[in-house]
Amino acid sequence: MSSSTQPASLLAKGPPAALAGPPDQREPPPPRSRDPYFDNAKYLAILLVALGHVLPVVVEGSRATRALYMLVYAFHMPVFVLVSGYLSRGFTGRPDQLRRLLTGVALPYLLFEVAYTLLMRWGxxxxxxxxxxxxxxxxxxxxxxxxxxxxxxxxxxxxWPVAVSLGIGALASVTPGLDGVVGMQRVLQFLPFFVIGLRTRPEHFRLLRRRPVRVAAVLVFAGALPFTYWATPSIPMTWFYRTVSAQEMGVAWAPGLLRVGVLFGCSVVLTAAFLSLVPGRALWCTRLGAGSVCGYLLHGFLIRGGQYSGFFDRFPWLGTPGGRVLLVLVTFAVMTLLCAPLARRLMRPVTEPELAWAFRPDGRPAAGRGRR
Known part of the structure; x- marks a missing residue:
């Protein structure tokens, strides 16, 4: 809320003690309690991520499975990116935030990138x-x-941050060769969802969770399923991966921009519909949302390991309707275990390390020589 809404008596007393003094001596704000809505959203989204990665194992020969695969890919990462943007609204580059970014994102990337490279070398x-x-x-x-x-x-x-991010994403979608360093094609094409999350306010989520909007969300998915089934033979999945430009998929830049715009609009609608249907109260699965990073980092080893070892090939009946349903249920069960508190505690040394020894205790930048 804006400070203009505070009583005049509070403003007259000056800033709180935690904000007194120079900016580099301010204390970080106290940690906020977790919102069960976003933990529920992260848990359900990570299930869809795993579903999108396991369905290719059994997609061959089933139009319905391919349609489900396409529908999941249309919005599962936009959901994850938008929620990540919303939860990054308070990031201003404070020392404690930078430490968390290094230990919670950069270091796991370095460690697991090496681990996945070893897995692919074995495969x-x-x-x-x-x-x-x-x-x-x-x-x-x-x-x-x-x-x-x-x-x-x-x-x-x-x-106009959203408009600028949309322009950057659109330009990236028609710029060949961007997916070289750090997967920049996906970084830029998914950027608008992150910025939308940054600009989203709590009242927007409350609006999404109103009963009329939830009814509309059910209708959206009820219509999306048959539409995707109808459209799936004519739409290459490459459009949903966002790893290459339109020209690299054999489409000129102008019609490519149109297709990217349509896909973006569909993703926004499906993302809003999904977030509308996420429960807002604490459930048995709520605490699993806090461990979604473990599920994300670990599930790839199981899927890629199963493919490289020929595990899935040993069970051809997985390609039957009953086998596909069983595979989906097993995938959800395994992801639930990977997100459980026990897995989070075991993985904390590599996913959430403290590394206090690596940082200055006062949180200030090291002093350097000034210009003479």
Whole structure:
């Protein structure tokens, strides 16, 4: 809320003690309690992420499975990115925030990028180099989140941040060769969802959760399912991955921009519909949202390991309708275990390390020589 809404008596007393003194001596604000709505959203979104990664194993020969795969890919990462943007609204580059960014995003990226490279060397690419600038498999999201969060203070000072981010994403979608260093094609094409999250306020989520909007969300998904089933044979999945430009998919820049715009609009509608249907109260699965990063980082080893070892090939009945349903249920169960508090505690040394020894105790930048 704006300070203008505070009583005059409070303003007359001056700033709170935690904000007194020079900016570099201010204390960080006290941690806020977790909102069960966003933990529920993260848990449900990570289930969809895993579903999108496991469905290719059984998608061959099933139009319905491919339609479900396409529908999931249309909004599951936009949901994750938008929620990440919303939860980054308070990022201003304070020392404690920078430490958290390094230990909670940068360090896990470095460690798991090496681990996934080893996995791919064991699997299908024995000569794959260690290349931290070209993220492997699911690791693109961590490096993208690192870049997006660093830019959060800049979006806060722009007058039209969403419009600017849309322009950047549109230009990226028609610029060939961007997916080289740090997966920049996906970083820029998903950027608008992050900025939308930054600009979203709590009242927007309250609006989404009103009963009429929830009814509309059910109708959106009820219509999206048959539409995707009808459209799936004619739409390449590459459009949903956002890893290459329109020209690299054989489409000129003008019609490519039109297709990207339509896809973006569909993703926004589906994302809003999904977030509208997320429960707002604490449930049995709410605490699992806090461990979604563990599920995200670990599930790729199981899926890629199963593919490289031929595990899925040993069970051809997984390609039957009953087998696909069973695979989906097992995937959800495994992801639930990977997000559980026990998994989070076991993985904390590599996903949420403290590393107090690596940082200055006072949180201030090291003093350097000034210009004479």
């Amino acid at each position: 299908l690419q024995p000569e794959r180099p260690y290349d931290l600038l070209h993220p492997t498999y699911v690791m693109w999201f961590l490096i993208a989140l690192f870049v997006w969060r660093l830019t959060a203070p800049f979006w806060a000072v722009l007058r």
